[in-house]
Amino acid sequence: MSKRAVNILKGVTSMSDLKLTCEERYEELVESFLQWPEVSQEGKGFGSQALKVKGKIFAMLNRDHLIVKLPKARAAELVATGEGEQFDPRRNGHLMKEWLVLSPTSDLDWHSLANEAKEFVASQK
Secondary structure (H helix, E strand, C coil): CCHHHHHHHCCCCCHHHCCCCHHHHHHHHHHHHCCCCCEECCCCCCCCCCEEECCEEEEEEECCEEEEECCHHHHHHHHHCCCEEEECCCCCCCCEEEEEEECCCCCCCHHHHHHHHHHHHHHCC
């Protein structure tokens, strides 16, 4: 049973009732998405703990930030509204424009955003 389910049984019904760590939020996301037969979380090295569809990463946790792959225009829109920033994995200024690092202060729902990312990645060849 997920931590969220346990908390609901304890009377905690909303995220505002309970502050989860980023790791706990990601753990719940993983638990939810791994119920889909096309989603996996396997491999070695970079992305080994990432959520994948068709063997391609669509969401991952890195340094306590949710990172998702979205269409370039959607990622740019979320960056422009202050919800996150483009992913710079090597921290050398080479931004990955389809990857959004969600701001820790964002109120966006992780599950909805990860689902949007899953659909986008699954639609790619």
